Amino acid sequence: MANAAHRERRSLSGWGRTAPSVADVARPTSVGAIAELLTAPAPRGVIARGLGRSYGDVAQNGGGMVVDLTGLDSILDFNTSAGTVTVAGGCSLAAIIELVAPVGWFLPVTPGTRFVTVGGAIACDVHGKNHHRDGSFGSHVAALTLLTASGDLRTLSPEETPREFWATVGGLGLTGFVVEATLKLLPAESTAIRVDTERTADLDATFEKLRATDQSYRYSVAWLDCATRGRLGRGIVIQGDHAAAGEADTPSALPSQHPRISAPGWLSLAPVLRSPLIGLLNDVHFRRARPGTGRIEAIEPFFYPLDALGDWNRVYGRGGFLQYQFAVPLDREDVVHSALGLLYDAGLRSTLAVLKRFGPESQAPLSFPFPGWTLALDIALPAPAAARTLSSLDDLVAEAGGRVYLAKDSRLRRELVEVMNPRLPEWQAVRRELDPDGLFQHDLGRRLGLTGSSS
Amino acid sequence: MSDAFGLPSRILLLGGASEIGGAIVARILAEKSADVVLAGRHPDALPTGFHGARSVERVEFDACATDTHEAFFDRVFAGGDIDLVVLAFGILGDQAEAESDPAAAVLVATTNYVGAVSALTHAQQRLAKQGRGTVVVLSSVAGQKARRSNYIYGSSKAGLDAFTEGLQLAAEATGVNVIHVRPGFVKTQMTAHLKPAPFSTTADAVADAVVASLGKGNRSVWVPAILRPVMWLIRALPPRALRSL
Numbered sequence: 001m002a003n004a005a006h007r008e009r010r011s012l013s014g015w016g017r018t019a020p021s022v023a024d025v026a027r028p029t030s031v032g033a034i035a036e037l038l039t040a041p042a043p044r045g046v047i048a049r050g051l052g053r054s055y056g057d058v059a060q061n062g063g064g065m066v067v068d069l070t071g072l073d074s075i076l077d078f079n080t081s082a083g084t085v086t087v088a089g090g091c092s093l094a095a096i097i098e099l100v101a102p103v104g105w106f107l108p109v110t111p112g113t114r115f116v117t118v119g120g121a122i123a124c125d126v127h128g129k130n131h132h133r134d135g136s137f138g139s140h141v142a143a144l145t146l147l148t149a150s151g152d153l154r155t156l157s158p159e160e161t162p163r164e165f166w167a168t169v170g171g172l173g174l175t176g177f178v179v180e181a182t183l184k185l186l187p188a189e190s191t192a193i194r195v196d197t198e199r200t201a202d203l204d205a206t207f208e209k210l211r212a213t214d215q216s217y218r219y220s221v222a223w224l225d226c227a228t229r230g231r232l233g234r235g236i237v238i239q240g241d242h243a244a245a246g247e248a249d250t251p252s253a254l255p256s257q258h259p260r261i262s263a264p265g266w267l268s269l270a271p272v273l274r275s276p277l278i279g280l281l282n283d284v285h286f287r288r289a290r291p292g293t294g295r296i297e298a299i300e301p302f303f304y305p306l307d308a309l310g311d312w313n314r315v316y317g318r319g320g321f322l323q324y325q326f327a328v329p330l331d332r333e334d335v336v337h338s339a340l341g342l343l344y345d346a347g348l349r350s351t352l353a354v355l356k357r358f359g360p361e362s363q364a365p366l367s368f369p370f371p372g373w374t375l376a377l378d379i380a381l382p383a384p385a386a387a388r389t390l391s392s393l394d395d396l397v398a399e400a401g402g403r404v405y406l407a408k409d410s411r412l413r414r415e416l417v418e419v420m421n422p423r424l425p426e427w428q429a430v431r432r433e434l435d436p437d438g439l440f441q442h443d444l445g446r447r448l449g450l451t452g453s454s455s
Numbered sequence: 456m457s458d459a460f461g462l463p464s465r466i467l468l469l470g471g472a473s474e475i476g477g478a479i480v481a482r483i484l485a486e487k488s489a490d491v492v493l494a495g496r497h498p499d500a501l502p503t504g505f506h507g508a509r510s511v512e513r514v515e516f517d518a519c520a521t522d523t524h525e526a527f528f529d530r531v532f533a534g535g536d537i538d539l540v541v542l543a544f545g546i547l548g549d550q551a552e553a554e555s556d557p558a559a560a561v562l563v564a565t566t567n568y569v570g571a572v573s574a575l576t577h578a579q580q581r582l583a584k585q586g587r588g589t590v591v592v593l594s595s596v597a598g599q600k601a602r603r604s605n606y607i608y609g610s611s612k613a614g615l616d617a618f619t620e621g622l623q624l625a626a627e628a629t630g631v632n633v634i635h636v637r638p639g640f641v642k643t644q645m646t647a648h649l650k651p652a653p654f655s656t657t658a659d660a661v662a663d664a665v666v667a668s669l670g671k672g673n674r675s676v677w678v679p680a681i682l683r684p685v686m687w688l689i690r691a692l693p694p695r696a697l698r699s700l
Binding site for chain 2: 063412
């Protein structure tokens with residue numbers, strides 16, 4: 001098959017547009033074609049890539065092969081009465097929403113963008129605003145089909161093959177290619193969300209509000225001001241539930257499968273988003289938030305406000321940006337306080353700071369969420385103080401028994417990976433069984449020494 | 456693998472005894488730990504430790520013995536990916552002696568130019584296989600214009616400059632970035648016997664400039680930065696104007 005063999009050598013980076021590497025990129029359109037690619041010798045291994053929304057280097061493989069799975073995007077089955085959908089690994093969450101939302105179902109878990117593939121969502125075990133109630137993405141996967149290093153297709157499920165299944169969930173793509181998955185959907189009567197919004201005066205008030213009220217909502221998250229001196233951690237708490245049928249006056253519009261407009265390419269030449277503007281945006285954002293209860297919002301503005309502008313990462317200019325997300329146990333709110341203080345003192349202004357309380361952890365050894373507080377920060381680069389500041393923050397997080405989100409990482413010290421992920425050896429053992437020769441490789445794994453072998 | 460800041464996990468310093476090279480490594484390690492490979496003619500004389508280094512390996516490397524370079528690079532890269540190669544070796548030579556002793560002149564040219572061409576070509580091949588990597592080439596403003604007092608050294612750096620500019624163009628598509636560093640007079644042990652030229656600088660200033668350029672693609676770095684326009688003017692002077700310099 002000439003098509004399967006077609007590879008193009010090009011440079012890839014994550015959504016943060018940092019640390020690019022050059023690899024042979026192939027975009028097969030059938031499982032057979034992927035299997036054929038895996039038989040060809042690849043000196044530096046191979047990794048699957050979806051829609052490229054991971055911030056760091058988890059979907060790039062310098063000097064090796066990267067298989068773009070977005071050509072494998074079909075919807076294979078939709079059981080409207082049971083609420084399950086079976087799709088190919090490269091199918092986007094946007095495509096699933098378009099299929100299931102009009103008939104009373106919704107994604108069980110969705111991250112802040114719908115332009116991710118199901119395979120990527122499983123490999124990163126993504127979470128959303130409902131983690132405190134519903135857990136992460138992998139917990140809603142009934143079964144998946146993994147194309148392994150030996151070229152075999154294996155059906156994995158939490159009941160039949162728990163070790164392999166949970167090593168693949170959150171396994172960062174290093175156990176094989178997720179070529180198919182069956183998801184258990186969430187019943188949702190309408191395509192609208194009923195939203196309550198409240199402002200908080202400071203960080204402690206934000207913690208208190210989330211602690212006291214998030215169990216009453218399916219979706220709950222707080223945006224924090226981290227750029228206004230003396231007001232660090234004041235927030236806007238946004239909480240919501242799917243509205244009942246007929247509750248909204250008019251049916252809410254469904255999100256499209258693609259962004260309507262895209263940021264122009266020249267934006268990446270001009271770093272628009274720098275500290276002073278970020279400070280201003282933080283303030284404007286806070287003032288604009290309208291406290292209120294029962295407002296009806298459509299899916300897109302509630303779940304995916306940034307998806308409206310395609311290629312929005314270009315606003316950060318050539319230097320790109322990084323997202324730093326960590327989680328600490330519930331009684332370690334002090335680390336969140338310290339994080340905001342450290343960043344502010346170092347002159348680092350996060351464009352977006354999102355705080356959330358996580359619920360129970362999943363069984364996946366490398367899954368990121370665990371019961372505690374999670375804070376996600378976007379930091380524009382270059383930022384001279386960022387390397388050292390985030391490094392000190394890593395130490396605080398590790399000391400508190402917390403961790404940073406590996407699927408988003410672009411700069412962690414490798415010494416801290418196992419400290420933060422004590423079940424790493426357990427995951428490595430399963431991975432060695434599934435991929436004894438280390439066929440699946442990526443830049444993230446090499447940088448952090450994830451697979452246990454040398455860099 | 457380098458991170459979002461361009462900070463490397465494993466560094467190869469060619470010219471392991473070089474004061475400027477050492478300052479660059481130390482400056483990087485102050486940001487983030489890394490494995491360090493020091494390469495020099497007398498490995499036993501190379502530093503044994505760097506504050507913040509995960510490991511320090513010392514390997515024999517002779518810039519002039521270009522037929523040994525392949526085995527040297529094979530050995531270093533067999534130990535894992537290299538994210539950053541710092542080419543810091545070079546000799547100043549004694550201009551007066553070299554003018555009367557062709558062998559001394561050839562040694563300067565061989566070390567600074569031929570040795571660098573060989574090492575950079577080997578390094579580039581291997582970094583390209585990784586699909587990424589950064590090379591820091593320490594050249595000198597002396598390559599900009601021949602001066603009466605150091606044209607032998609200057610000519611070796613002029614050759615290195617042209618090679619490095621070309622390497623930047625060639626390496627781009629392979630994911631490899633080349634940082635071309637042209638310091639002015641750097642006050643080090645190697646230059647302690649000389650009178651500092653105008654716009655002289657220090658090893659630490661060079662290191663700061665290099666670290667600030669990591670992760671930003673191909674870069675041309677002058678230290679201090681004012682030397683870029685200054686050298687532009689000096690290049691426009693007739694050769695005879697530099698007779699007494």
